[in-house]
Amino acid sequence: xxxxxxxxxxxxxxxxxxxxxxxxxxxxxxxxxxxxxxxxxxxxxxxxxxxxxxxxxxxxxxxxxxxxxxxxxxxxxxxxxxxxxxxxxxxxxxxxxxxxxxxxxxxxxxxxxxxxxxxxxxxxxxxxxxxxxxxxxxxxxxxxxxxxxxxxxxxxxxxxxxxxxxxxxxxxxxxxxxxxxxxxxxxxxxxxxxxxxxxxxxxxxxxxxxxxxxxxxxxxxxxxxxxxxxxxxxxxxxxxxxxxxxxxxxxxxxxxxxxxxxxxxxxxxxxxxxxxxxxxxxxxxxxxxxx
Numbered sequence: 398x399x400x401x402x403x404x405x406x407x408x409x410x411x412x413x414x415x416x417x418x419x420x421x422x423x424x425x426x427x428x429x430x431x432x433x434x435x436x437x438x439x440x441x442x443x444x445x446x447x448x449x450x451x452x453x454x455x456x457x458x459x460x461x462x463x464x465x466x467x468x469x470x471x472x473x474x475x476x477x478x479x480x481x482x483x484x485x486x487x488x489x490x491x492x493x494x495x496x497x498x499x500x501x502x503x504x505x506x507x508x509x510x511x512x513x514x515x516x517x518x519x520x521x522x523x524x525x526x527x528x529x530x531x532x533x534x535x536x537x538x539x540x541x542x543x544x545x546x547x548x549x550x551x552x553x554x555x556x557x558x559x560x561x562x563x564x565x566x567x568x569x570x571x572x573x574x575x576x577x578x579x580x581x582x583x584x585x586x587x588x589x590x591x592x593x594x595x596x597x598x599x600x601x602x603x604x605x606x607x608x609x610x611x612x613x614x615x616x617x618x619x620x621x622x623x624x625x626x627x628x629x630x631x632x633x634x635x636x637x638x639x640x641x642x643x644x645x646x647x648x649x650x651x652x653x654x655x656x657x658x659x660x661x662x663x664x665x666x667x668x669x670x671x672x673x674x675x676x677x678x679x680x681x682x683x684x685x686x687x688x
Contacts (some may be wrong), residue, residue, distance in 0.1 A: 410677075410678060414676065414677045414678075415451045415452065418452070418453050418600055418601075418676070419451070419452035419453065420453075421453060421454065421599070421600035421601075422453075422454045422456060422562075422594075422597045422598075422600060423448065423453055423454065423455050423456070423600055423601040423602075423603060423676075424456045424458060424590050424593045424597070424599045424601070424602050424603070425455055425456065425457050425458065425590075425603045425605060425672070426458045426459070426460075426586055426587060426589075426602075426603065426604050426605065427441065427457060427458070427459045427460075427505075427605050427666060428459065428460045428461075428462070428586050428587070428604075428605070428606055432459070432461060432463070432464070432501065433463065433464075434667060437666055437667045437669075438508065438666075439508060439512075440669045440670060441605065441666050441671075441672065442505065442508050442509050442512060443512060443670075444670055444671075444672045444673045445457060445509070445567060445672070446509065446512055446513075446514040446567070447673060448672075448673075448676075449514060449565065449567055450514075453600075454562040455567055456558065456562075456567075456568050456570065456593060456597075456599075457505065457567060457568065457569045457570065458570045458571075458572060458586060458589055458590040458593060459497070459501055459502065459505065459569070459570070459572065460497070460571075460585075460586030460587075461496050461497050461500075461501045461571070461586075462483075464496050464500070464501060465483075465492060465493055465496050465497075468492050468495075469489065469492055472488070472492060474488055474489060474492070476489075479534075479542060479543075479544055480534055480542065482532075482534075482544055482547055482585065483547070483583065484543075484544055484545050484547075485544065485545040485546040485547050485583040486545045486546070487546070489545070489546075489583075490545070490546045490581060490583060493573070494521070494573055494581055494583075497572065498518065498520045498521065498522050498571050498573065499522070502518045502520060502569050502570075502571045503518065505569050506518050506569050509567055509569070514567060515565055515566040515567065516566060516567040516568075516569055517561055517566050517567075517568060517569065518569050518570075518571075519557065519558075519561070519568050519569065519570050520570065520571050520573055521573060521575055524554075524557060525554070525575050526554045526557055526558065526568070526570055527550050527553060527570065527572075527573065527574035527575070527584065527589060527593075528550065528551055528552040528553065528554070528574060528575060528577075529548040529549055529550050529551050529574030529575065529576055529582045529584060530548055530549060530551050530576055531544075531546070531547070531548050531576065531580075531582060532544055532547045532548050532549045532582075545583075546580065546581065546582055546583055547582065547583050547584070548574050548576065548582025548583065548584050549574075549582075549584060549585075549588060549592070550574055550584060550588065550589050550592035550593070551574075551592075552596065553592070553593055553596050553597070555596070555597065558597070570589075570593070572584045572585065572586035572589040572590075574589070585645070587604065587645055587646050587649045588645075588649050590602060590604070590649070591649035591650065591653045595652065595653045595656040595657070595658060598656075598658065599653075599658050599659070600658075600659045600660070601658070601659055601660050601661070601662060601676065602650065602653050602658050602660075602661045602662070603661075603663075603664060603672060603675070603676075604646050604650070604661070604662070604663045604664070605664055605665075605666035605671070605672065606646075606664075606665070606666060607665065607666065607667060608643070608663070608665060609621055609664070609668070609682070609683060609684075610622065610623070610663045610664065610665070610683040610684030611625065611633070611639060611647070611684040613633075613638060621684065622684055623680070623681060623683075623684060623685065624684075624685055624687070625684060625685070625686045625687075626686075626687055626688065627651050627654060627655075627686065627687075627688055630647055630650075630651060630686060634647065634648075643663075646663060647686070650663075650686050651686075654686065654687070654688050655688075659687075660685050660687050661685070661686040661687075662675050662676070662681075662683055662684070662685050662686075663683050663684045663686075664682065664683035664684075665682075665683065668682065
């Protein structure tokens, strides 16, 4: 009986959050080594199905950096990075798009369907959702840095996403955009998810990876920060507490918040049901960032 009462208390705690978020978009980016752990992925997708069942509109965006690197190694292609971004020539682009769309995206959709829910992959090979332009960086001397077929998201097909979500289906989107000519572009998954959340004015943007959140001291688990405001985030970037590994996520988070996204969460996907604990409980388990 005590166990039953505890379960009821959990449901009652979650009820208020379910009411608040019903009908709202939540963009979830899955990446890191969490993609390589089959049990963690299945548990995470169960959580996404739960969110869809209680009325939220989860949109799943994924990358696949490690799997892409492995595929390139098998093909005998040496990965090349320029300012932290994967240089993408034609051969690399073929591997990137195959891994993301035909392997990872397809496997996530298959697992959601195997668990009894509806999912649809949205990309260049089905119905495209992400629109983009080629990304160029500037060197210190002002010259352009060539990244190959690397891009950034400029717009999304909002009508398509609305159609999919209203049909009780979970969209699964790999981080590949098309430009106005139909050229495929390799897009950083963190920035793709942030752009989606920004354009849709999503209630939440969630980064699921292989880290529990933001630490004041990465060697001390007790320094995990559960709540941050944007001003404090900028200070932690400036003093080096938020370093190169986490900084791109936080930069994307700050941009999304400035454009109207309600909250950004950074959560460890390896912990069972971490996203439900973060969103539908009063305390949460990761780091939330707010304006």
